[in-house]
Structure formats: structure tokens, C-alpha cells
Amino acid sequence: MESVVPSVFLLMVNGQVESAQFPEYDDLYCKYCFVYGQDWAPTAVSWTLGPPLIGLEEGISQITSKSQDTRQLLTWNFPIDVTFKSTNPSGWPQIVLSVYGPDLFGNDVVRGYGVVHIPFSPGRHKRTIPMFVPESTSKVQKFTSWFMGRRPEYTDPKVVAQGEGREDIGMSVRKVASLSGPSQKG
Amino acid sequence: MAEVHVIGQILGATGFSENSLFCKWGVHTGAAWKLLSGLQEGQTQVDTPQVGDMAYWSHPIDLHFATKGLQGWPRLHFQVWSQDSFGRCQLAGYGFCHVPSSPGTHQLDCPTWRPLGSWREQLARVFVGGGPQLLHGNTIYSGADRYRLHTTAGGTVHLQLGLLLRHFDRYGVEC
Numbered sequence: 001m002e003s004v005v006p007s008v009f010l011l012m013v014n015g016q017v018e019s020a021q022f023p024e025y026d027d028l029y030c031k032y033c034f035v036y037g038q039d040w041a042p043t044a045v046s047w048t049l050g051p052p053l054i055g056l057e058e059g060i061s062q063i064t065s066k067s068q069d070t071r072q073l074l075t076w077n078f079p080i081d082v083t084f085k086s087t088n089p090s091g092w093p094q095i096v097l098s099v100y101g102p103d104l105f106g107n108d109v110v111r112g113y114g115v116v117h118i119p120f121s122p123g124r125h126k127r128t129i130p131m132f133v134p135e136s137t138s139k140v141q142k143f144t145s146w147f148m149g150r151r152p153e154y155t156d157p158k159v160v161a162q163g164e165g166r167e168d169i170g171m172s173v174r175k176v177a178s179l180s181g182p183s184q185k186g
Numbered sequence: 187m188a189e190v191h192v193i194g195q196i197l198g199a200t201g202f203s204e205n206s207l208f209c210k211w212g213v214h215t216g217a218a219w220k221l222l223s224g225l226q227e228g229q230t231q232v233d234t235p236q237v238g239d240m241a242y243w244s245h246p247i248d249l250h251f252a253t254k255g256l257q258g259w260p261r262l263h264f265q266v267w268s269q270d271s272f273g274r275c276q277l278a279g280y281g282f283c284h285v286p287s288s289p290g291t292h293q294l295d296c297p298t299w300r301p302l303g304s305w306r307e308q309l310a311r312v313f314v315g316g317g318p319q320l321l322h323g324n325t326i327y328s329g330a331d332r333y334r335l336h337t338t339a340g341g342t343v344h345l346q347l348g349l350l351l352r353h354f355d356r357y358g359v360e361c
Contacts, residue, residue, distance in 0.1 A: 023237070037223075037248070089191040089350050090223045090250040115244050117193060120291060120348040130198070130242035132233065163228045163246050 008087055010043070013118055017061065017078040020099060020131075025111050026066050028074055028101040033058035035115075035161035037091010040084050057082060093118045094161040099131060103151075110153040113160045188354045189222075192249040192260065192285050194347035196230060198242040201341030202278050204268035207241040208232040209343065211265075213249060213285075214327055216258010224249035232269050240344075247347070256359065260285040263326045264343050266298055276315050279340025282327040289361060291348045298340035 017030055034042070034057055042057050061078040084093055095118060099111045112131025119125040134152040136142055145151050154160070192213075199207055212227035230243040251260060263282040267275045279298025286292045302308060303318040311317040325331060351361050 088250075089193065090248060092191075092193045092248065092348075094246060115195075115246065117195065117246070117348065120193070120350065130240075130244060132242060132244075135234070160244075161246060163225045163248070 008085060010083055010085055011093070011118065012083045013080060013093075015080045017076050017080065017097065019073055019075040019077075021072075022074060022099070022101075022111060022131075023072075025101050026074075027063055028099050028111060029063045030061045030076060030078065030097055030099045031058065031157070032078075032080065032095055032097050033158065034082065034084075034093050034095055035158045036084065036086075036093040037088070039088035040086040040091055040093060043083050043085040092120070096157050096161050097129065097131070098157045103146075109151040113154065113157055115160045187252040187254060188357060188359070189352040190249075190251045190253065190260070190285075191350040191352075192224075192247060192251070192347055193350070194247050194291075194345060196243050196245040196247065196264075197344040197346055198233070198240050198244070199266055199341050199343045200240045202241070202266065202268070203341075204276070204278050205241075206232050206234045206269045207266055207278060208269065209243060209245070209264050209266050211245070211247075211262060212323075213260050213262050214324075215251065215253075215260045216255070218255040219251050219253045219258055219260065222250040222252050247345075259287060261327045262296075262345070263323070264296065264298065265323075265326070266340065266343060270315070274315060276311075277317060277319050280320065280326045281340070281343055283345070286347060286349050287361070289349050289351050291346065294345040294347060296343040296345065298343060299337040300340050302336045302338050 017032060020028065020030070022028060059078065059080075061076045064074050064076055067073045067075070080095070094115050097114045099113075100108050101111045103109045110133060112133050114129040114131040116127050116129045119127075134154070136145065136152055196209060196211060199209065209230045210227070211230070215221075224247075226249075228245065230245040233241040233243055235241050247262075249260070261282050261284050263280070265280055266278040268278045269275050277300055279300050281296045281298035283294055283296040286294070301318040301320065303311075307318060320326065325335075354361050
């Protein structure tokens with residue numbers, strides 16, 4: 001039995017950046033953005049009679065402080081709402097998270113980058129992703145950057161989602177951020 | 187032609203005695219397979235764990251194959267190396283695993299091993315570093331000539347791979 005296979009498919013992602021565990025740092029905010037291949041494009045899908053609801057491809061969250069109780073939780077509850085349109089699974093979207101916070105001297109420095117693919121199967125998913133931060137290999141450089149409040153950071157966080165050029169980076173792992181939410185394929 | 191999409195990440199590695207680790211990975215397929223898009227090999231960054239003992243790479247893998255036959259199903263192979271503070275690299279382990287053949291998301295744990303060498307070489311490795319390495323990389327994923335090797339276990343490489351298969355039903359393959 002032949003069935004007509006549509007050439008375009010949609011991927012709808014709803015969810016949130018829930019919370020983070022960073023034992024050493026406080027007062028953090030996070031930015032997310034999506035990295036996807038050439039055949040993918042974010043799209044506006046209109047479910048109601050009103051104007052199309054355009055999902056946001058990137059966002060910056062509020063600044064959160066650790067809770068004063070035993071959980072020591074950093075919660076953002078930051079919404080993610082986007083729909084992608086594509087003809088090809090290659091280049092499946094990845095979400096890149098960057099977490100920033102103040103250092104000892106009050107400058108905003110990067111505390112971690114993390115990346116994960118959007119899940120393939122429809123349904124509810126929860127992902128806990130490790131965050132890492134670029135580190136210079138020379139000890140003098142490390143001290144200078146700590147002192148000046150200028151940590152090495154990426155000019156474009158989307159680099160973390162790519163497979164090429166990572167061998168030139170030295171990194172160290174800090175802690176974890178967790179994302180949760182349903183995703184639908186159509 | 188049937189198509190296979192392999193989309194996922196090399197999550198990281200556990201169980202290695204060395205600390206700062208990076209991984210060189212590659213994918214090997216049979217002659218009937220063609221890589222339509224994606225990188226066939228790559229190298230992760232060096233990761234030094236601050237908390238816990240797992241080295242995290244989160245290295246993305248996005249491969250799109252077209253194939254005329256099932257033989258030579260793709261295999262991922264890894265070389266895990268450690269880098270010390272002087273920038274010297276030492277082999278920590280070789281490993282390979284087949285890409286899964288059922289669609290969906292899979293968690294894979296790939297064991298690794300490294301060649302041992304004579305007792306002199308083992309002693310030298312403890313003090314000076316270095317140690318024997320394979321001359322031909324294809325021994326990592328092929329069974330031929332393995333009987334000549336004497337090896338010891340390394341740690342485990344962890345992967346999360348998602349698999350999408352297309353058009354296999356046209357050729358009578360159920361998946």
C-alpha cells in the first residue's frame with residue numbers, strides 16, 4: 001500500500017530551563033540559543049485565528065540566587081517555545097546554554113557552556129547537561145584572568161555545538177543544568 | 187537507497203586513571219555505504235573534571251548515510267588520550283562500538299583497552315610516560331590479527347545516539 005510521504009516536517013519544542021546546580025557560584029543567569037543545519041528553519045505556527053505566535057530562537061533569563069534552604073537550588077523556570085520546519089533530519093537542532101555570573105570583583109563572567117540535541121521522540125523528556133568552561137593552559141594566564149575578571153569566553157557560544165575545531169580548546173567541567181518539557185513531531 | 191541518520195553526542199568517559207582526557211573518534215563503514223553529510227571523524231576538546239570523575243565532552247555527532255546493503259553497518263571507533271600539564275599526550279585506551287540498528291535513542295557504553303608491552307615498557311610508562319600504540323588504526327574495529335596483542339583495560343566511553351532509518355521497508359528490511 002503506497003502512502004504519500006510529506007516532504008516537510010515540523011518539530012515543536014515546548015519546555016523550560018528548569019534549574020542548575022553550581023556548588024561554587026551564586027547569582028547566575030542563563031542564555032539559550034539553537035544551532036541547526038542548513039535544512040532547518042524556525043517557523044511561526046498559528047493555532048488560533050489571531051496573528052501567528054512566533055517562538056523565540058534565543059533568550060536571556062532572570063538572575064537567580066541560591067535558595068537559603070538545604071536544597072541550595074538555582075531555579076530559573078525559563079520558558080522555551082519554538083517550532084522548526086525541515087526537510088532533512090541532518091542538522092537536528094541543538095540547544096546551547098551559557099550560564100553567566102558575577103565574579104569576586106563584580107564583573108560578569110561565563111560560568112559554563114552546555115549543549116544537547118533536542119530529543120527525537122515525541123513526549124516528555126528531562127535532560128541534565130554538564131556545563132564546561134574554557135580554561136587557558138598557562139598558569140600565568142589563569143591568574144591574570146582571575147585577577148582582571150576577564151575569563152576566556154567564546155565570542156559566539158554556538159561554537160560549542162559544532163564538531164570541528166574542538167581539539168584546540170582546553171576545558172574543565174563545572175556542574176549541571178537541567179531542562180525539561182514535552183516535544184512534538186508533526 | 188536506504189538512509190540512516192545517526193544524531194547524538196559523545197557524552198564523556200569514566201574509569202580512566204588519568205585526568206585530562208580527549209577523544210579522537212571516527213566512523214568506519216562497508217563499501218556499500220556512502221556518507222551524505224556530517225563529519226566522518228573528529229577530536230573532542232580536552233576536559234579536566236573539577237567535580238566527580240567523569241570527563242564530559244558533549245561532542246555532537248550528526249551523520250547521514252545512504253546505503254545499498256546491510257553489510258558494513260557503521261562502527262564508531264575511539265582513541266582516548268590524556269594530556270598532562272606540559273602538553274604531552276599519552277594513550278589511555280582504544281575502543282569501538284557498532285552504531286545501533288533499531289530506531290530511537292540509545293545509551294551506549296563502550297569499553298576501552300590499551301596495549302601493554304613488555305615489563306620494561308610498563309615501568310617506563312609509569313615514570314616517563316608514553317607506551318606502545320597501534321601502528322594500524324583498523325585493528326581497533328577489526329578482529330583480524332588481534333591474537334598478537336596483549337592488552338589491559340582502560341575506562342569506558344559513554345555515548346547517547348539517536349537513530350532514524352528511512353526507506354528500509356522498500357527493500358524488505360523490517361526495523
